Amino acid sequence: MKVKGFLVNAALLAGAVASPTPDQAVLRQPTSVKSGHNAIETGEGHFSQWSRATKREFLIDWPAGRSAEWTIVQGNEGGDLDSMAAALTWAYHLEHSTANTSNPVKAIALLQTSTDALDLRPENKLALENARMSTGHSDLLTIDELPEDPETLAKDIKGIVLVDHPIALRKWKNAPVLGIIDHHQDRGVNETAEPRIFEKVASCTTLVARQMLDELEKLPEEYHLPHELLELILGAIAIDSDGLTDEEKTTEADRTTAQRILERSNWRKSDLDDKMQDLDEDLGDAKKDLDGMGLRDLLRRDWKGDLVDTPSPRTPTVGLGFSSIPYSMDEQIKKTEFEELFDWFAIEAAWTAGTGTDISVALNKYKIKDKHGKKQKIREIVLVVRSDVRIDQDQADDLFKTVKAAIDNEPTLKAKPWHKAGELGRNRMVWTHERSDAGRKVIRPIIEKAVMSWD
Ligand SMILES: *[C@@H]1O[C@H](CO)[C@@H](O)[C@H](O)[C@H]1NC(C)=O
Numbered sequence: 140m141k142v143k144g145f146l147v148n149a150a151l152l153a154g155a156v157a158s159p160t161p162d163q164a165v166l167r168q169p170t171s172v173k174s175g176h177n178a179i180e181t182g183e184g185h186f187s188q189w190s191r192a193t194k195r196e197f198l199i200d201w202p203a204g205r206s207a208e209w210t211i212v213q214g215n216e217g218g219d220l221d222s223m224a225a226a227l228t229w230a231y232h233l234e235h236s237t238a239n240t241s242n243p244v245k246a247i248a249l250l251q252t253s254t255d256a257l258d259l260r261p262e263n264k265l266a267l268e269n270a271r272m273s274t275g276h277s278d279l280l281t282i283d284e285l286p287e288d289p290e291t292l293a294k295d296i297k298g299i300v301l302v303d304h305p306i307a308l309r310k311w312k313n314a315p316v317l318g319i320i321d322h323h324q325d326r327g328v329n330e331t332a333e334p335r336i337f338e339k340v341a342s343c344t345t346l347v348a349r350q351m352l353d354e355l356e357k358l359p360e361e362y363h364l365p366h367e368l369l370e371l372i373l374g375a376i377a378i379d380s381d382g383l384t385d386e387e388k389t390t391e392a393d394r395t396t397a398q399r400i401l402e403r404s405n406w407r408k409s410d411l412d413d414k415m416q417d418l419d420e421d422l423g424d425a426k427k428d429l430d431g432m433g434l435r436d437l438l439r440r441d442w443k444g445d446l447v448d449t450p451s452p453r454t455p456t457v458g459l460g461f462s463s464i465p466y467s468m469d470e471q472i473k474k475t476e477f478e479e480l481f482d483w484f485a486i487e488a489a490w491t492a493g494t495g496t497d498i499s500v501a502l503n504k505y506k507i508k509d510k511h512g513k514k515q516k517i518r519e520i521v522l523v524v525r526s527d528v529r530i531d532q533d534q535a536d537d538l539f540k541t542v543k544a545a546i547d548n549e550p551t552l553k554a555k556p557w558h559k560a561g562e563l564g565r566n567r568m569v570w571t572h573e574r575s576d577a578g579r580k581v582i583r584p585i586i587e588k589a590v591m592s593w594d
């Protein structure tokens with residue numbers, strides 16, 4: 140009877156919201172909790188069991204009207220290993236640290252990518268496999284499995300905790316922000332969140348793990364930290380700090396936190412640097428294994444897009460999206476069907492049309508060897524403004540000019556036109572530059588600022 144009520148509720152709600160997922164998510168739930176009924180192999184580890192039990196409870200609580208009891212811990216929509224590990228760690232901590240108190244917290248990690256987009260991150264797949272999680276990422280709650288659209292769900296839940304991003308995506312804006320732990324630039328929002336931690340470290344998982352250990356060590360009795368979780372944490376820190384060897388990125392906090400985690404893991408007898416370099420190598424090899432991917436997959440595998448308000452009364456909001464691609468523009472062109480410049484922009488346009496993006500920015504990076512055989516990091520910025528989503532041609536021309544000027548005039552970039560910049564069409568530009576740290580964390584605020592000042 141319970142199951143029946145469940146389905147009826149879900150069907151009613153499915154009619155009330157635009158999302159096609161409610162019935163899918165609910166119908167899948169009863170079979171996926173049993174192993175052996177389908178192709179999914181259920182994970183063996185303690186961590187897998189916890190993840191799975193939490194997901195099950197969340198999906199049962201939703202139609203029963205208990206969403207208000209839940210805190211959703213969310214990483215950013217790029218869904219890299221750092222976001223995934225940070226969200227899982229914090230959700231685990233919130234639940235276990237309050238389990239025996241008068242105020243137990245129900246917390247679940249949400250990956251803001253779809254289930255299939257996770258396949259575009261081979262390093263995540265490997266890390267989950269290492270953590271003895273179920274195949275197909277089925278222990279994890281992903282955005283396409285939410286039984287209700289985020290705009291509506293945001294109003295019902297207790298709140299969200301942001302990890303590895305500084306501000307909630309527009310679709311979650313109605314949710315109370317209960318905590319922020321991040322290593323991006325502080326946008327100064329949600330000052331009352333608790334904890335509210337911004338610190339420049341290689342991996343956001345460092346900040347989450349440090350906070351977890353600090354709080355854990357103060358409890359009257361420590362809860363159990365499964366070794367799979369500890370290993371996942373070390374993997375995330377390793378990949379973001381190049382095994383603690385990247386001097387530009389790695390901080391003392393990354394190192395001391397990794398050491399504290401290592402001491403609690405099954406690897407406690409290993410040397411920290413050896414272990415972190417091993418992990419980085421294994422996960423890094425998986426991460427670099429993108430050679431079989433086409434341009435569309437490269438655009439979507441690390442896509443971060445959201446709406447941005449502008450001061451202009453004519454166009455209060457535009458869609459802005461970023462991709463990060465570890466290949467040069469020339470290599471990417473070779474991955475298109477016709478292997479020509481026009482096709483890069485055709486595939487890109489099909490992707491941004493589907494995501495409803497007005498301004499898209501591809502951030503490419505690759506390495507070349509200089510004449511002394513030394514490796515040099517080169518970065519490219521590709522800017523495209525469309526005139527058929529939210530803005531018309533005149534507005535697109537003007538917005539393009541504004542954003543282009545922001546990049547041309549940014550003194551730290553010294554951006555130069557790409558070698559074929561002369562062949563690009565209207566409202567398209569490609570630059571190269573050599574500011575080695577200028578990934579999305581640096582470029583996104585520059586472009587957002589330009590968009591927000593566009594009138
Ligand atoms: C968090 O900050 C965002 C951006 O300023 C704002 O829209 C939202 O209402 C804030 N949420 C809470 C709960 O304060």
Ligand SMILES: *[C@@H]1O[C@H](CO)[C@@H](O)[C@H](O)[C@H]1NC(C)=O
Nearest residue numbers: 235236238239358360361362
């Ligand atoms: C909570 O209680 C359970 C059952 O008594 C116990 O196993 C667990 O260690 C306790 N956790 C904490 C953090 O005190």
